[in-house]
Amino acid sequence: MGLEVLNQWKCFGGTQSVYAHASEATGTRMEFSVFDPGKGPAPVLYWLSGLTCTWENFTAKAGAQRYAAEHGLILVCPDTSPRGDDVPDAADEYDFGKGAGFYVNATQQPWSKNYCMYDYVVSELPGVAEATVETTGQRGISGHSMGGHGALTIALKNPDQYKSVSAFSPIVAPSQVPWGHKALGRYLGDDRAAWADYDATELVVARGWNGDILIDQGSKDQFLEEQLRSTLFSDACAKAGVTLDLRFQEGYDHSYYFVASFIGEHIAWHAARL
Amino acid sequence: MGLEVLNQWKCFGGTQSVYAHASEATGTRMEFSVFDPGKGPAPVLYWLSGLTCTWENFTAKAGAQRYAAEHGLILVCPDTSPRGDDVPDAADEYDFGKGAGFYVNATQQPWSKNYCMYDYVVSELPGVAEATVETTGQRGISGHSMGGHGALTIALKNPDQYKSVSAFSPIVAPSQVPWGHKALGRYLGDDRAAWADYDATELVVARGWNGDILIDQGSKDQFLEEQLRSTLFSDACAKAGVTLDLRFQEGYDHSYYFVASFIGEHIAWHAARL
Numbered sequence: 001m002g003l004e005v006l007n008q009w010k011c012f013g014g015t016q017s018v019y020a021h022a023s024e025a026t027g028t029r030m031e032f033s034v035f036d037p038g039k040g041p042a043p044v045l046y047w048l049s050g051l052t053c054t055w056e057n058f059t060a061k062a063g064a065q066r067y068a069a070e071h072g073l074i075l076v077c078p079d080t081s082p083r084g085d086d087v088p089d090a091a092d093e094y095d096f097g098k099g100a101g102f103y104v105n106a107t108q109q110p111w112s113k114n115y116c117m118y119d120y121v122v123s124e125l126p127g128v129a130e131a132t133v134e135t136t137g138q139r140g141i142s143g144h145s146m147g148g149h150g151a152l153t154i155a156l157k158n159p160d161q162y163k164s165v166s167a168f169s170p171i172v173a174p175s176q177v178p179w180g181h182k183a184l185g186r187y188l189g190d191d192r193a194a195w196a197d198y199d200a201t202e203l204v205v206a207r208g209w210n211g212d213i214l215i216d217q218g219s220k221d222q223f224l225e226e227q228l229r230s231t232l233f234s235d236a237c238a239k240a241g242v243t244l245d246l247r248f249q250e251g252y253d254h255s256y257y258f259v260a261s262f263i264g265e266h267i268a269w270h271a272a273r274l
Numbered sequence: 275m276g277l278e279v280l281n282q283w284k285c286f287g288g289t290q291s292v293y294a295h296a297s298e299a300t301g302t303r304m305e306f307s308v309f310d311p312g313k314g315p316a317p318v319l320y321w322l323s324g325l326t327c328t329w330e331n332f333t334a335k336a337g338a339q340r341y342a343a344e345h346g347l348i349l350v351c352p353d354t355s356p357r358g359d360d361v362p363d364a365a366d367e368y369d370f371g372k373g374a375g376f377y378v379n380a381t382q383q384p385w386s387k388n389y390c391m392y393d394y395v396v397s398e399l400p401g402v403a404e405a406t407v408e409t410t411g412q413r414g415i416s417g418h419s420m421g422g423h424g425a426l427t428i429a430l431k432n433p434d435q436y437k438s439v440s441a442f443s444p445i446v447a448p449s450q451v452p453w454g455h456k457a458l459g460r461y462l463g464d465d466r467a468a469w470a471d472y473d474a475t476e477l478v479v480a481r482g483w484n485g486d487i488l489i490d491q492g493s494k495d496q497f498l499e500e501q502l503r504s505t506l507f508s509d510a511c512a513k514a515g516v517t518l519d520l521r522f523q524e525g526y527d528h529s530y531y532f533v534a535s536f537i538g539e540h541i542a543w544h545a546a547r548l
Contacts, residue, residue, distance in 0.1 A: 009526075009527055009529050009531040009532070010492075010494070010525040010526045010527070010531070010532070010535075011531040011532075011534065011535055012534070012535045013535070016531055060334070060335050060530070061334050061335060063337030063340065063534060065531075065534070065535075066337065066534070066535075066538075218284075220284070251284040252283075252284045253283060253284070255283050256334070257283040257284070257285040257290055257339075258283070258284070258285075260285065260286070260337060260339070260340070261284075261285055261286045261287070261339075261340075264340075
């Protein structure tokens, strides 16, 4: 499959790697990072990042390797969109186009050719990334903001593939907030029925979830009221009979200083379920 | 003193702040970061960063706040040089000028007006930074690469001010390596007697150190053989009767993935001495 090793660093006794490969799903060269504690077969925790991010933000800033080494989890972090000069973009828009794939399969022109991040994360990345490590075959998924939306929707639609799911500051109801209106409208078109298939608040009612879900949300997150609206998801989980632990963390905002503060608890939580 | 708050984030239960102020030592606006666990008076650990860095690299990438919160240490991280359009620079040289102050007081034109990072760190920053927090009055110092050089030289010359000192991948003998020849030659001139006052290997023999010193050095550090040459310092410590724990960490390189892997041990080590 032509996997290129871009970088490798020893980190907390394990190996932090960055790879690139030619993706069939996006038709582009994609980069992703893998942290392997290096102590034999381990479960894999996928991390999906938020708007404007690449694999690097979480990998360099969250301090997750320490906990992954401690609890014996492999970490895999993809990019947030296709990249490259030939990929259509929305110049000057941080919340659409490159860096903002929203983990959907776009159906509208000119996005549908490359913006297939749902298929990339669900169907292609596991085969490519897990070929570089020894796994137990068990997978969890988590993410931040747009990546929290990705983690929740991907887990809810693929319960056989992901045994555990958590999120930080997720977009939980894209059909009801400006970021989602913009992204889903342009990637998927005006038919809101298509949006429901990428909306965690709708999916959890439609499909349920055989397990518990953990969400951390900063109480001083600048996007909470307009874009994130966590309680829409907790209401839906209550309606669906799904156990959600939605923790409002007093005084924290949307930054990686928040993610770093609680990633250890999320990794321990996933490790207990994988 | 006109301290400007640039940013504040809650982090591991404490507060990560970034400040700016008009520095007398450098004649420029200087930025620095402070992490305060927020649990009452605490000792202060100063962190000096390496070539090309600002306060942000360590603050965002080392994951140090977790350990500082655990052990009750305040962290203060200055920039690595004066900044601004009016500050002389060496365009396209990553190892001299902006981002490369080497923690000296320059005596040569055109550098001597602004490049007074030694005075800034030793005489000005403590007053400015510690006014924002409650301290016990005790201080330690550490740093990475060029910042390890800064930490060692500043501690050795100011034993009353810094009770503990450690370093990651430090430049230990600038008088004997290319980075040092270039920086000390241009900031201080050709008189090598002036260099000795900023050379840890010479200082430890001349002045000794009333305590132990901890250094972590990656065995696969790409700069080890030519620029860092840690054993020059361990030989000098042996000669001076100073206890040095120089740990070669197998397989680690010069990156922040290395610093992150061992910063917890350094913070615990400083906390035990402060």
